[in-house]
Amino acid sequence: MASIQELFHRLQNNKKHRNDIHAMYRDALTTEKGYREIVDEIKTLREKKKRIEVLVRTRFQRELQRLDDIKNEMQGDTTQLTDAVLTQIAQGKIVKVRDADNNSYDPILKVNFKKSDEK
Numbered sequence: 001m002a003s004i005q006e007l008f009h010r011l012q013n014n015k016k017h018r019n020d021i022h023a024m025y026r027d028a029l030t031t032e033k034g035y036r037e038i039v040d041e042i043k044t045l046r047e048k049k050k051r052i053e054v055l056v057r058t059r060f061q062r063e064l065q066r067l068d069d070i071k072n073e074m075q076g077d078t079t080q081l082t083d084a085v086l087t088q089i090a091q092g093k094i095v096k097v098r099d100a101d102n103n104s105y106d107p108i109l110k111v112n113f114k115k116s117d118e119k
Contacts, residue, residue, distance in 0.1 A: 008113070 002010070029035050057064060085107050088095045097105050 085095050089107070089109075095107050099105065
């Protein structure tokens with residue numbers, strides 16, 4: 001089995017290759033005349049869409065504020081849930097939850113790395 005460092009380097013290398021291929025693809029698209037015309041048309045339509053969204057947003061200010069409040073509440077609840085689940089797992093307990101339809105859910109743990117200041 002590969003070490004954590006080897007796996008990390010392999011992931012970084014594959015991300016670089018992926019980004020290089022995406023860049024080549026984008027360059028090829030920008031050289032196509034028909035593509036540029038469609039992109040310009042899409043830009044115009046997006047501007048029209050944005051004006052309509054702003055108009056509707058002004059009508060729904062109260063509902064959108066409530067939506068933001070719900071989003072913040074959900075973020076807080078998610079943090080609390082994560083902390084509680086990690087505590088239970090650290091104590092060696094099995095964690096399962098059920099929804100309103102009695103479907104069972106298992107926790108999924110995910111590890112991400114953030115670039116550190118340390119060299």
